[in-house]
Amino acid sequence: MPISRRNLFAASAGLAMATAIGDIRTANASTELATVQMPGVIRRKVGTIEVTALLDGYMEMPAALFKAPEDEAARLAWKQFQPASPRLSPVNAFLINLGERLVLVDTGAAGLFGPTLGRTPQALAAVGVKPEQIDAVLFTHMHPDHVGGAIDPHGNAVFSNAEMIVSEADFRYWHDDTALNQAPDAFKPFFSGARTVAKAYEKRLTQFSGETELLGALGTVPLPGHTPGHTGFVVHSGDDTLLIWADIVHHAAFQFAHPEWGPAFDVDGTLATASRKRAFDQAAHDRILVAGMHLPFPGFGHVALEKGEYRFVAAEWPYDL
Ligand SMILES: [Zn+2]
Numbered sequence: 001m002p003i004s005r006r007n008l009f010a011a012s013a014g015l016a017m018a019t020a021i022g023d024i025r026t027a028n029a030s031t032e033l034a035t036v037q038m039p040g041v042i043r044r045k046v047g048t049i050e051v052t053a054l055l056d057g058y059m060e061m062p063a064a065l066f067k068a069p070e071d072e073a074a075r076l077a078w079k080q081f082q083p084a085s086p087r088l089s090p091v092n093a094f095l096i097n098l099g100e101r102l103v104l105v106d107t108g109a110a111g112l113f114g115p116t117l118g119r120t121p122q123a124l125a126a127v128g129v130k131p132e133q134i135d136a137v138l139f140t141h142m143h144p145d146h147v148g149g150a151i152d153p154h155g156n157a158v159f160s161n162a163e164m165i166v167s168e169a170d171f172r173y174w175h176d177d178t179a180l181n182q183a184p185d186a187f188k189p190f191f192s193g194a195r196t197v198a199k200a201y202e203k204r205l206t207q208f209s210g211e212t213e214l215l216g217a218l219g220t221v222p223l224p225g226h227t228p229g230h231t232g233f234v235v236h237s238g239d240d241t242l243l244i245w246a247d248i249v250h251h252a253a254f255q256f257a258h259p260e261w262g263p264a265f266d267v268d269g270t271l272a273t274a275s276r277k278r279a280f281d282q283a284a285h286d287r288i289l290v291a292g293m294h295l296p297f298p299g300f301g302h303v304a305l306e307k308g309e310y311r312f313v314a315a316e317w318p319y320d321l
Pocket residue numbers: 143145146247293294
């Protein structure tokens with residue numbers, strides 16, 4: 001029976017009555033509350049390719065991190081039923097099964113970004129994938145919430161058989177001592193994190209630049225600004241296209257309405273805004289599915305453009321693949 005207002009209320013009334021006469025009483029009263037979340041995993045198909053969203057956890061991002069007027073930020077947060085500040089930003093990674101190869105796009109943060117992150121290993125275990133089965137680790141950029149999961153607490157590679165693939169521009173930036181010295185103190189650890197990860201994979205490291213094809217199946221889309229080599233990846237198969245756009249959005253409630261509201265840790269905020277608008281325009285115009293590392297889990301959806309305003313439309317979760 002479809003749920004209508006009327007039968008929903010009728011059902012509630014019935015429940016109240018049943019409780020009153022003691023039919024339901026203390027169902028499952030001996031079952032303890034779980035208190036912890038299950039691993040977050042959702043699969044979907046892009047043509048014949050399988051893409052699995054993996055939830056690494058969340059980070060707290062105070063509204064003040066965004067270049068946004070406080071009252072307008074609070075109004076948008078309220079409209080989206082969110083506290084004004086801080087708000088929780090999910091961190092997603094994506095596993096791509098190309099058939100003959102398993103590719104992990106970003107790895108979550110592990111211990112590099114606080115205790116609310118680092119659950120990608122549990123998510124991978126939940127889909128039956130062992131770290132040694134990963135053939136390639138593809139980085140959208142080298143911020144700690146994206147690369148931290150590639151190393152263990154001793155700085156050793158977690159993915160023992162994986163090739164690490166990253167853009168030349170990002171690799172160069174995070175190894176540039178002048179950039180390190182000029183960075184605000186709060187962001188200096190980002191450099192050591194990126195360098196430790198790169199060192200762990202130095203013998204099987206591949207760099208790419210510009211628009212190119214990787215692993216015979218994935219296209220690269222340079223989206224610079226957030227970091228110099230920040231890159232999206234296109235998964236295309238049959239009639240389906242998915243753009244994994246990485247960190248084009250950190251806060252869906254703010255940045256679809258105001259693409260110019262970048263986070264304070266953008267390396268080049270002006271360029272990041274231009275990349276964000278370009279990605280929004282392309283996704284809206286071509287009606288392609290996008291996936292984001294900080295879009296609400298599982299991070300899949302579309303960009304609508306109506307009367308000059310962008311809007312995020314979360315994708316349905318497929319049940320059967
Ligand atoms: Zn990020």
